[in-house]
Amino acid sequence: MHFADRLDAAIRKIGNPVCVGLDPRFDQLPKSITEEMIRQHGRTTKAAAEAVIAFNRTLIDATADIAPVCKPQVAFYEELGWEGLRAYAETIRYAKEKGMLVISDAKRGDIGNTAQAYAKAHLTAASGLDGGLDADALTVNPYMGRDTLEPFLDVCAKHGRGIFVLVKTSNPGSGDLQDLSTSTGKPIRDVVAEMVHALGAKHRGECGLTDVGAVVGATYPEQAKQLRASMPDTVFLIPGYGAQGGTAADAVAGFRADKRGAIVNNSRGIIFAYKQEPYASQFGETDFGGAARAATIKMAAELKAALGN
Amino acid sequence: MHFADRLDAAIRKIGNPVCVGLDPRFDQLPKSITEEMIRQHGRTTKAAAEAVIAFNRTLIDATADIAPVCKPQVAFYEELGWEGLRAYAETIRYAKEKGMLVISDAKRGDIGNTAQAYAKAHLTAASGLDGGLDADALTVNPYMGRDTLEPFLDVCAKHGRGIFVLVKTSNPGSGDLQDLSTSTGKPIRDVVAEMVHALGAKHRGECGLTDVGAVVGATYPEQAKQLRASMPDTVFLIPGYGAQGGTAADAVAGFRADKRGAIVNNSRGIIFAYKQEPYASQFGETDFGGAARAATIKMAAELKAALGN
Numbered sequence: 001m002h003f004a005d006r007l008d009a010a011i012r013k014i015g016n017p018v019c020v021g022l023d024p025r026f027d028q029l030p031k032s033i034t035e036e037m038i039r040q041h042g043r044t045t046k047a048a049a050e051a052v053i054a055f056n057r058t059l060i061d062a063t064a065d066i067a068p069v070c071k072p073q074v075a076f077y078e079e080l081g082w083e084g085l086r087a088y089a090e091t092i093r094y095a096k097e098k099g100m101l102v103i104s105d106a107k108r109g110d111i112g113n114t115a116q117a118y119a120k121a122h123l124t125a126a127s128g129l130d131g132g133l134d135a136d137a138l139t140v141n142p143y144m145g146r147d148t149l150e151p152f153l154d155v156c157a158k159h160g161r162g163i164f165v166l167v168k169t170s171n172p173g174s175g176d177l178q179d180l181s182t183s184t185g186k187p188i189r190d191v192v193a194e195m196v197h198a199l200g201a202k203h204r205g206e207c208g209l210t211d212v213g214a215v216v217g218a219t220y221p222e223q224a225k226q227l228r229a230s231m232p233d234t235v236f237l238i239p240g241y242g243a244q245g246g247t248a249a250d251a252v253a254g255f256r257a258d259k260r261g262a263i264v265n266n267s268r269g270i271i272f273a274y275k276q277e278p279y280a281s282q283f284g285e286t287d288f289g290g291a292a293r294a295a296t297i298k299m300a301a302e303l304k305a306a307l308g309n
Numbered sequence: 310m311h312f313a314d315r316l317d318a319a320i321r322k323i324g325n326p327v328c329v330g331l332d333p334r335f336d337q338l339p340k341s342i343t344e345e346m347i348r349q350h351g352r353t354t355k356a357a358a359e360a361v362i363a364f365n366r367t368l369i370d371a372t373a374d375i376a377p378v379c380k381p382q383v384a385f386y387e388e389l390g391w392e393g394l395r396a397y398a399e400t401i402r403y404a405k406e407k408g409m410l411v412i413s414d415a416k417r418g419d420i421g422n423t424a425q426a427y428a429k430a431h432l433t434a435a436s437g438l439d440g441g442l443d444a445d446a447l448t449v450n451p452y453m454g455r456d457t458l459e460p461f462l463d464v465c466a467k468h469g470r471g472i473f474v475l476v477k478t479s480n481p482g483s484g485d486l487q488d489l490s491t492s493t494g495k496p497i498r499d500v501v502a503e504m505v506h507a508l509g510a511k512h513r514g515e516c517g518l519t520d521v522g523a524v525v526g527a528t529y530p531e532q533a534k535q536l537r538a539s540m541p542d543t544v545f546l547i548p549g550y551g552a553q554g555g556t557a558a559d560a561v562a563g564f565r566a567d568k569r570g571a572i573v574n575n576s577r578g579i580i581f582a583y584k585q586e587p588y589a590s591q592f593g594e595t596d597f598g599g600a601a602r603a604a605t606i607k608m609a610a611e612l613k614a615a616l617g618n
Contacts, residue, residue: 082394083391108384111480117384120388121390141450171457173455176456177497180500182489
């Protein structure tokens with residue numbers, strides 16, 4: 001089954017397009033968890049990895065019935081070495097067990113056989129023996145060219161997975177290359193958008209959307225509207241909501257007219273909601289899961305209102 | 310001490326600019342190693358990871374005195390899950406112990422705090438607790454803009470490490486974006502080259518070279534010459550030699566006039582030399598280390614001749 005169909009069905013079932021960004025940082029996790037893990041394992045990366053797993057399990061338990069997708073950012077796991085990658089694999093496994101779709105946010109990209117290795121690593125269960133991170137989709141970087149995206153799509157087609165290609169990212173410096181005008185007058189982001197649209201034509205689900213998604217930041221709503229016109233059947237993964245400054249109105253700029261075809265990520269605003277008011281007073285550190293759930297419900301309502309549902 | 314100075318000194322000491330690409334693939338490793346590891350650990354990723362470690366140790370032992378640098382490609386380790394990342398960490402540790410400089414070929418890139426996490430992961434020993442891959446340098450992708458490169462440079466400055474920014478890659482499709490002309494007539498690769506040159510100004514070693522390197526494929530020698538003019542003090546990491554079609558003459562196109570400022574990578578041509586003639590007959594699978602050593606010596610001689618030394 002196409003990734004696009006699984007995603008579209010999950011969004012319809014849950015009733016909102018919220019993606020929970022699982023970006024844990026050991027030094028910011030609730031003391032109750034980190035202290036217990038250090039007590040058990042000492043000040044080691046094993047303690048950090050176990051803390052991350054415990055933190056994520058609670059977050060997944062708290063949001064799996066109200067958010068269709070989660071997106072762990074691998075950098076925060078890689079930072080903990082191989083124990084961190086073990087926590088990453090366990091997070092993906094647990095989220096899928098609880099019914100969430102999982103996007104591995106790794107922004108990988110490399111030449112032929114290397115891209116194939118990344119695709120196997122992130123998008124399959126087995127890599128010859130056992131292991132494999134087995135996420136539903138992976139974010140990828142297009143700088144190296146179309147032939148570096150195709151190996152990912154071969155694996156997607158075979159295993160029912162998807163990719164999200166960086167088109168217009170949410171950071172302040174994203175324009176340095178992405179907004180540069182080419183000699184035809186088209187900015188680079190539009191060149192990438194055309195590539196994404198063209199690649200998607202061979203990877204289209206029953207729902208009409210394709211398995212070749214695009215990352216389009218909530219922080220640039222005008223560009224998101226233009227990019228939607230170039231990529232009518234592309235699923236947008238929209239980061240930048242919340243802590244990075246994107247509002248619900250900004251985030252929905254990239255949706256299709258039928259209010260489909262996009263998911264909106266929020267990391268810090270959900271997973272660290274317990275540090276922010278009103279959640280800090282209402283839930284506190286001990287019920288960080290409750291805070292994450294409340295923040296997810298609020299975000300879903302804001303998106304619903306902005307979409308005019 | 311600046312990475313650029315350490316690299317320049319290592320190249321002078323060894324007397325050649327060869328980078329050994331450690332890109333193992335379990336199904337291509339010598340049967341003597343893989344069968345033993347499967348016997349010990351079953352058909353598991355642990356067996357694969359242990360096989361990779363054993364393979365790499367022999368390769369490092371065989372080349373550490375005749376090649377200044379090695380470059381493991383993380384995709385081939387990530388493919389084996391967290392056990393693979395353990396093998397990656399052990400490979401980096403062992404190569405450094407044997408006196409090689411290590412470039413983590415991971416082509417990472419992401420926004421501010423995420424880039425910081427990648428930098429800590431790959432370029433430091435400690436990430437708050439323990440662990441950390443602790444490589445000397447990391448390859449990075451510039452598509453997301455200058456502000457996504459700067460967090461890496463902060464870590465480089467603090468820890469004496471370097472980065473290599475993708476400018477012109479060795480694959481056939483590299484031109485899709487990298488060769489596009491911008492409205493000023495300059496191709497994207499030159500825009501990135503200017504960014505690399507500008508960032509390097511604040512990260513210059515005693516030797517005059519900077520810690521902000523560039524990836525420039527051996528497969529595009531004409532472009533390499535032009536890029537050298539835009540980046541006079543930048544260390545070039547030159548992939549594409551050997552299996553990808555780049556010759557010694559192609560590879561040296563990116564060197565400075567003083568024959569410095571570049572390293573040339575070879576992966577398959579060295580690590581799988583034992584599968585190719587004349588090494589297959591001379592060394593065979595059991596002495597794959599001897600074959601790698603002979604191939605490294607031959608490559609060093611070819612580069613020397615091409616440089617006119």
